[in-house]
Amino acid sequence: MSANPPTADLFRTERMRRRRLVNALVESAATVAALLAVAVLLILVGSVVKKGWGAINVDFFTKTPALYTGFGPRPESGIENAIVGTLIIIGLALLMALPVAILTAIYLNELAPRKLASVLTLAFDVLNGIPAIVLGIFVFVFVVIGHGQAAWKASFALAILMVPMIARSTQEVLALVPASMREASLALGAAKWRTTLSIVLPQAVGGIVTGATLATARAAGETAPLLFTSALYGDSVGYDPREPLASIPMFIFTSAEQADPVLHQQAWGAAAVLIGIILVASLIARWFADRSMRRMKGER
């Protein structure tokens, strides 16, 4: 045996050099991938804002679309009806989806036998993957044909889309609440529903809000279900969900088809407004969730 000094492995060798190279490669690939994802987001938002900026002014928020025949001065127009319509449709959808989704998640995590829960969870994942246009047709066939379009029917279609998203994310945070918390509550003579309501659910608020925000954001941009349920609207601002209401995605969709550069710009502007609404809603939801978590822990 040739005398390898005991400190031999302290020195750089060819193999070590290769390891460090591979390490550097993987690290930089991961970093580049992360930067690319952010870059795509920035480019996307940036180009939407850039192309739509010219359309955004006070009139854009306070006026309704006006027909321009190509003669004379162009009338001022905006998308107030679409903004109001989107807020109503999404608000109603959230109202329908949230209670069902939370109760479903409670059933799956707290009550259902384990095997049934895993089958139902799989079913929800499948439902999560169903294209929105299929849900649109479904609602169209069962509640629109013969009865006419209505904003609440659009909300219903979007709620079907939102329930599995919110339920799954709620279920995941419910599973993170330690069993010792449930035990402590049960041992104090609290019934199961009380334990769930007072101990388990408050600890899951953050996850529920995150899920609801993501689902809302996705639903707010869906166009396909609206085509079937709330597309035949007028140019005035409507508030009655029993009638079809305008919406931002529908405005973008219809305007982009027109041979009119001003409408194209307005479509971009509407997209920027939609992104803005989602951003503000997310921030408010996040702030609300953080505050309730702090309250729960007794830090005021």
Next chain:
Amino acid sequence: MTNYASAISLQDPSERTGLPSAIDPSVVGVEPATETLPRDPIFSIESLTAFYGDAPAIRDVSFQIYQRMVTAIIGPSGCGKSTFIRCLNRMNDVIPNFKTEGRILYRDVDLQAKNIDPVGVRRRIGMVFQRPNPFPKSIYDNVAYGPRVLGLKEDLDGRVEEALKRAALWEEVRDRLKKSAWSLSGGQQQRLCIARCLAIEPEVILMDEPASALDPIATTRIEDLMHELKRDYTIVVVTHNMQQAARVADMTAFFSISKGEETHRSGVLVEYDDTKTIFTQPKDKRTEDYVTGRFG
């Protein structure tokens, strides 16, 4: 068991509701005066066998637990100590496929009977767990949780204060009741859990290795507290720490693992007696081996 009523009437009411005096350090280390305590059974366990699925975790356990004493359950890991204590307040109900045979009589009522409401059982028989598990709420809200759940809303502040005093935690937290319970140290959290349990005025407190996650100083405080509390409550404590059993318990039950005829290993009650007898003159060889440290 019939002399329960007389035992209650003999109790000075002012002593029952009065605040515990400051903990007397001389109490610690003094041998429990078992001989002078009246032995009124509060639990009669009759041939209790408990199964997870088909495997019996404990088999054919029979003994009586006496009122206003500290009863320790000791034994090696896996002998079913925790399973046993969780039978006493039906905490095992939440485990799927758990079932029992035999009877657990609590004041002559069979806790396993069909018409027994486990939620009601847990209101009378409180529990403190191995790891402190305060809710992520304020100190006040932790203690007030039980009374609120049970609708005991009158003088909630007084009730919370009383419970915290009995758990010897009041002086440390009186200025920060609205602070998060998670800001307390481990030992304080465990005393908070005891206060939370006391706030619903249980008759029995089950403690499942209440000090095993605590440092020696915090452990001492919990043990002092057990000495204090047994004047008003019946305490059943599971411990893997024999010295602790010797320090706090009036009665001690030694559980061990029996291989049995079947392939399953299951816990059995080997010996139950005065703590002093168990530790000095055990009748069973297995008890002797365990308490002298030759086994387990």
